[in-house]
Amino acid sequence: MESINFGIIGAGRIGKLHAENILNSVKGARLKVITDPFLDEDWASNLGITVFGKDHKIMLDDPEIDAILIGSPSSEHANQIIECARAGKHIFCEKPIALEPELIRSALDEVEKCGVKLQVGFNRRFDPNFAAIKQKVANGSLGVPQIIKVISRDPAPPPPKYISSSGGLFLDMTIHDFDMVRFLSGSEVEEVHAFGSVLIDPAIGEAGDIDSAVISIKFENGALGQIENSRKAVYGYDQRIEVFGSKGTAIAENNTPTSMVVLNEHGTVRDKPLYFFLERYKAAFVNEVQAFVDAIYSDKTPPVSGKDGLTPVLIALACKESLLTGKSIKVMYN
């Protein structure tokens, strides 16, 4: 196999990003076809993409397509995974697979039955900062991980209309953080507790959601965790993690556009963090697809599995229940 030929379903913001990455930055990959019901054909032509259309079915029957990247709306992910699996295509699917565990499980069953590879788009695992911390955990430099911490704050909340179809803060935003604590701790989440508030925008509350949350975690191995979320940090995208262990602690600070420091009458001033996820996780978006391509070449299991797609949804549902009941809730894995 000379190069992995990709089809991409969905050419919204994230589909376009993956398309450009496959064209320019991912080694051993080619982009053959992209589909979207509302495709921006000029964009596709300018990139030199030759096959495109509205219906992703054209790539299912194309024997030259090795892998399909699903970047469509979340509500279509599970069905499209099933279609792709049945067509024998390897699958890279943006998160979440679905908001309902049963839909996810059906999709994963089909993937397993068809013997194709599936990677879920938890891109942050491939961020160089977080990957460096994971490596410190994995090589024992930090000793036994005892406390895992995540701060994740967006620069601005999504529109209230988006909120109502998002599944809520835990399924839409915190889900990345649930993946991160699993990735870093090397243990499964046993029990969670969540407090939430509407502090940013009353419209979010009226849509039945919260915009600020603090979450406590107990892992199966006794380690503890804390996640904190806000939908709006005026200074930009705040993405920090820490793993505290018996031999030390490792902290990932925010990335900034430059390393410039200015001292003037107002103080010692550095840049704000990079504005949002497209800037902050630019390398991560390339790296995750590269890892998927490498897994296909080497016939290995991709580094973010179907189970990794399911589990954060289960944790999010436990947090929702905690918020309603005021109790610590054990994650229901079965």
Add this chain to the structure above:
Amino acid sequence: MESINFGIIGAGRIGKLHAENILNSVKGARLKVITDPFLDEDWASNLGITVFGKDHKIMLDDPEIDAILIGSPSSEHANQIIECARAGKHIFCEKPIALEPELIRSALDEVEKCGVKLQVGFNRRFDPNFAAIKQKVANGSLGVPQIIKVISRDPAPPPPKYISSSGGLFLDMTIHDFDMVRFLSGSEVEEVHAFGSVLIDPAIGEAGDIDSAVISIKFENGALGQIENSRKAVYGYDQRIEVFGSKGTAIAENNTPTSMVVLNEHGTVRDKPLYFFLERYKAAFVNEVQAFVDAIYSDKTPPVSGKDGLTPVLIALACKESLLTGKSIKVMYN
């Protein structure tokens, strides 16, 4: 009044520290007498302290004593407050006043009845870093505080024997953090949740306590909080706080002995944090007594009141109940 004359009850580590601070660093204060059942008389003589003894009663009857600093074992605090109040002395009492709310309330009642001033030794409010954050909150620079965060990790756990009489992690260690979140948020704690684990030393578990904890807080005004504690950080005393608000976030990082940076084959290396509370809060210990002295001179209420001594104990008790029941617990203020 030319100078405030102090007596100090208790000449253990903390009593000695206060004695040296009053002698060398606090303006407008004199140390006249110190007592301790096991007094190190050489230490006292070398400092030039002329009156000392085993029984603190000698200072109660001394009309030249204006104020008494109580640095005895915690179990004696409440009774000594009552004695000092009845003798008409202003009181600076180390935390906690007592582990039982009823004892604290009795002492506070007597203080009020006798019309003396009382300040409780929550020294961290006087740390320059934390005071700077408080000022940012107070002057509105951060907008509305939304999330208050505390990391507090000790460099080494106390001996298991100490643990059993300490009241447990929440009353012994987290109590400072409960004070800090109240100080910074400007709102009272409404509800708490706690997870705890024994991750450092099994002997702590056998003594009936935990050595690691994550605590979530909901404030009366809807703001949220997170506290995290560990009894052992191998790199020293880790004391960080953050107030995230609608206009920005303010973070207090750790203090270090020097500002030196070394770049070598191993990386870019700076100092570890200052080892423990005597180093980290050196200025705070001076500043808190200075503030007490200033409050006496100006006949103002001291900046850490009796209520400030009681409330963290009530929050700690709610955390203990949360740990036992697995539920969010509302703090019982009455």
Add this chain to the structure above:
Amino acid sequence: MESINFGIIGAGRIGKLHAENILNSVKGARLKVITDPFLDEDWASNLGITVFGKDHKIMLDDPEIDAILIGSPSSEHANQIIECARAGKHIFCEKPIALEPELIRSALDEVEKCGVKLQVGFNRRFDPNFAAIKQKVANGSLGVPQIIKVISRDPAPPPPKYISSSGGLFLDMTIHDFDMVRFLSGSEVEEVHAFGSVLIDPAIGEAGDIDSAVISIKFENGALGQIENSRKAVYGYDQRIEVFGSKGTAIAENNTPTSMVVLNEHGTVRDKPLYFFLERYKAAFVNEVQAFVDAIYSDKTPPVSGKDGLTPVLIALACKESLLTGKSIKVMYN
């Protein structure tokens, strides 16, 4: 003109880098042909380059070639500039144009006569950190620049054999720093003084060169400057600049692979700087060619002119004379 068609002369390390950048990262540019007497043809084929060869003459006659990037050995630059200019091609030439001012002047004369555009490869101007400082200077945030400082230390010295044909430290290494101080100060260098030593490798001294230097600068407008060079920093590539002005100072610190901080028994440890220029100036190498392409599209003067190629050589020659004579030397501009 749909896209600028490039030819590249020279496929050594720097030529290959530019080729890959033009193929993957520069907008509005295509790579049509690359030549090198010792061309690695597999490398070229794998990149999908269709025309290649040993002799750059093939691109001079090709009417489809708009611009030529010269990445050959320095001794060939001046002649190749003349050839390219006569062929009517725009020219991007790696630094230095030549080590002898007369050769540079001849080449620049031909460029002017032929009316083609020329940009010299002082890539560091396009580094995001340094560009941010330049912007602070340009928009007046720093007030009047008073002192310009450059630290430039390589991770390892070149082989002694390279040294002897390099023109020496000032022409080979410091030349970038001479460009940087001109770029940042907005004033020309009037006078210089240099001290040098052989502290790293005696073989460098035996080759007639120095490996460590400190240089003082007086600018025409009275501002002052300091440059410092070492051929070997064990911790990697150290590239810092500072512009101190009447309203503040701006410092560019080193870039690192990650933002991770580890606290352990040894201290507070961050990454070393990025290892060498390929990593450190990765973005700068793309940005400079993008700026050249944009200048061609918009028919503007490229941002690093022929004069910018000549002047640092004149400054380097003054430093050489200072080293020999022990005097401050005025730069000979005519």
Add this chain to the structure above:
Amino acid sequence: MESINFGIIGAGRIGKLHAENILNSVKGARLKVITDPFLDEDWASNLGITVFGKDHKIMLDDPEIDAILIGSPSSEHANQIIECARAGKHIFCEKPIALEPELIRSALDEVEKCGVKLQVGFNRRFDPNFAAIKQKVANGSLGVPQIIKVISRDPAPPPPKYISSSGGLFLDMTIHDFDMVRFLSGSEVEEVHAFGSVLIDPAIGEAGDIDSAVISIKFENGALGQIENSRKAVYGYDQRIEVFGSKGTAIAENNTPTSMVVLNEHGTVRDKPLYFFLERYKAAFVNEVQAFVDAIYSDKTPPVSGKDGLTPVLIALACKESLLTGKSIKVMYN
């Protein structure tokens, strides 16, 4: 000897500072007498100093005085050293001893003849940051020191009237930096070069001085150095040093009042550096007198010797000559 009894000559800003330090912070020292022609007697009384006056002769004859701290105007230092030495008193003298080498040599000769101890007030050696770097040099962590760098910028220039009697920038301000490079390099300065400009205030130029300077140094062992001075940094007192060696580099950054970081719409903001030398070198001023006291107790040579007082003056004079002649100047040690 129970305690070293001090007399202080001069109760201006620096004399008062030393008086308060001896009273409150230096171990094993007592302040018995202070004199100043314009003594602020209220200040002295409030501190509990019992013996004071206008004429320092009262302490020369007092057999209880062990040591005299000279904090008078610089022009009186040399004579007072001679008087104190003849009276058999140990001497701590503020820098500079004098502006003329011959006066310094006379004073040092008398000190040696009388067998008393002399320490010169180069306080910065006792700054914890710089002392930590010195320790890294001394223990070999940095390998062979190759380049020594000092940035020293004042927050505001002295009044022009002061300038004219100060001896000029090199003798008044850079003299501390000359001491620092000697202290850190472990080698003597062989040759210097200086450029200077008037960039801050034309009145300084009219007074015959410069307000900005860059200095290059060649040490006897081949190591190189750079010093940079400005009389005015709008952001406060900028005091940074770096020692670059064969095994790494050590940098002392500025100290700040707090460790607080604020992220808001304007950036990531920290404190400015501490404002000026009283704040920045607060600990150093205590530590240097403590070291002097310790040297007396243990009958050791004080850590900043008479030669350490003379040599920076010789270096400053070489810089003056370089500025006039445009040449590198060898320091005249004999």
